[in-house]
């Protein structure tokens with residue numbers, strides 16, 4: 036275990052900034068995404084601080100609008116969309132299919148730089164008066180607002196390319212670079228889910244790009260496409276926007292679901308139940324995700340008949356999601372579950388995502404949606420899905436692959452402490468928002484009626500608990516980097532996928548010899564038999 | 568390794584294929600220009616789109632080698648076209664049916680819109696009572 | 708294949724097993740890129756469809772302000788450029804570098820003709836006040852909101868012309884590399900990939916031509 040790993044050779048900052056190694060690019064992404072997550076979290080805490088009381092003198096309404104726009108834009112476009120694919124996917128996907136790298140290493144590095152440039156453009160908008168439109172940039176307001184909508188949308192436009200590049204890379208890698216014996220149905224489920232994610236990234240992101248270009252053209256030339264006075268249609272913007280942004284929700288959640296499909300069999304010591312059902316449900320989600328975007332527009336004046344169809348299609352998405360939940364639960368049944376930190380996050384995912392998913396049905400149904408549209412119910416719902424789902428998946432995966440990435444193990448005690456704090460803080464923050472929404476508190480206002488105060492205070496307290504939990508989590512992971520590397524086994528979790536057969540951290544070329552795949556990723560019995 | 572396309576290497580298409588397909592494209596261009604001069608009402612659009620699609624198919628199959636290459640590329644291309652079709656069809660499904668059942672819900676979208684001439688085919692679909700507020704049409 | 712026996716070893720990247728795998732991967736990547744381009748334009752086609760469905764009379768009245776001769780000329784030069792590009796790739800596979808270079812040169816020539824005439828046409832429109840959106844001042848088109856035809860026209864042909872321009876830059880670079888001797892029947896991936904792109908740009912024009920010039 037003394038051989039040099041990808042972390043040691045070559046040395047120097049330049050070798051990192053110009054690296055073509057997928058593992059190093061994953062770490063570049065990890066650092067950048069973590070910084071933007073921190074920024075987004077600061078804005079989140081600001082929001083909760085402001086909302087600790089109505090009419091808070093801390094900020095003006097305009098500032099509040101800018102803060103929640105920045106929180107949304109940063110968290111969506113710079114954190115949750117790239118996070119799991121670009122960090123964990125970049126690191127694990129080639130290793131999991133026994134490849135030496137992704138298909139296009141230079142494109143991979145270009146993706147990181149595009150992301151950085153896009154994110155800097157978004158940050159630059161702070162300087163010229165950040166956008167106050169919400170991350171959705173709805174017209175007609177976004178065509179009239181005096182804030183720097185053009186800069187922000189330009190930044191999102193550029194960052195979008197990094198997502199496309201990652202998607203193209205992953206699809207080509209999965210098709211062309213699988214190791215001998217790695218048939219489609221021997222691929223780990225995380226790879227399947229990344230494959231489905233990449234399809235969405237490639238198909239949907241260009242439409243977002245053209246939407247943002249149209250918005251910029253509308254502001255610069257007044258082309259009138261979103262202006263009824265000029266023969267256009269403001270609701271058309273919502274079609275364009277959600278045609279990307281609904282599938283984008285699955286860009287966020289599918290990779291997390293893939294992580295969960297890895298964690299549950301490993302820590303329950305059972306072969307995954309319904310492998311092909313989970314694999315195909317990922318593709319089914321990718322397919323259905325393109326048919327449901329109109330459910331964001333039920334109260335926008337969309338044609339009633341279109342709403343009915345979109346509502347119906349929305350309910351169909353519950354089927355593949357339900358298939359996954361069912362299979363995960365069935366895998367847990369009679370398993371020998373060990374509560375290691377990654378598994379704790381996986382279980383938290385199951386719990387929180389179930390709440391997020393089921394409340395989604397309230398919003399997908401026409402009648403109940405009208406009642407809770409644009410209230411905190413929606414805010415709570417998508418935070419349960421995005422943070423309770425996508426982010427718990429990311430954290431689970433990060434804790435799972437951390438020893439593989441860095442060759443060091445973190446403190447189990449502190450990591451579990453952080454997980455408990457995150458769980459309590461998260462629920463304390465967002466569960467009251469379901470109630471607030473049901474009671475009619477609208478979202479995106481800097482103030483509220485006095486009767487909403489107790490639950491808002493509770494939510495703010497929760498946000499701080501969550502913040503403390505995340506600080507402990509980050510500190511615990513960073514502290515592990517000071518530990519000695521040599522003490523760790525190559526496969527601390529006894530996992531069956533290919534990346535655990537190489538050293539931790541892996542050598543630059545990933546595997547000493549080209550791996551040949553003989554059994555499936557979750558065939559623990561065969562593996563034990565093989566070893567003895 | 569993944570299964571390689573069996574037929575890509577060494578399969579060079581004879582150059583006369585390109586010349587013939589090119590000639591066909593030029594002839595189709597001439598036809599579409601000629602047909603456009605004959606007034607057929609709505610059918611002009613249909614004919615033009617059919618000819619354009621024929622031309623695009625020739626380009627895709629021969630110039631872009633989809634006829635000879637791995638079927639995967641054809642699949643990718645078709646999926647993209649299907650996605651686009653879904654986008655356009657479902658969007659139009661909304662915009663063309665707006666306000667059918669509850670006109671007052673759709674009215675605000677067009678509240679500032681110019682009044683459409685009464686003889687326009689669409690005038691029935693647009694609620695007129697709300698549109699009068701924004702009668703500052705640039706030209707009419 | 709023993710890589711060390713091969714004179715072109717540098718063309719094979721380390722993470723691929725052989726040239727065939729590398730070429731197929733590049734092609735797959737290129738096709739994925741092409742469909743992102745297709746969907747980028749697709750957004751504009753969607754927007755065109757919406758505009759046209761809402762204002763059929765404007766499109767009918769306005770298209771006669773475009774000159775079919777120009778439209779046909781663009782179509783012809785782009786088709787010719789597609790033929791020459793396809794033949795260029797055919798010749799590099801036969802290791803005929805000189806012919807390849809000449810055919811690429813012809814492709815560039817046709818592309819330049821396209822852009823030059825397009826620029827001339829645009830200048831003419833601008834002179835007449837046929838501009839997009841709020842800058843539209845032309846009075847010769849009957850109906851409400853006649854500017855939308857030109858808004859769609861500039862956005863779609865503009866994005867298309869940008870793609871032609873980008874394609875030309877890449878082809879010029881490929882000509883330099885061909886002269887330098889980078890390509891042969893053993894390795895011609897960049898030529899093939901750019902060819903796919905160029906044909907897609909041609910294909911998009913095949914639709915833009917009738918949608919604006921013929922049945923606007």
Ligand SMILES: [Cu+2]
Pocket residue numbers: 280281284327328330331
């Ligand atoms: Cu949605």
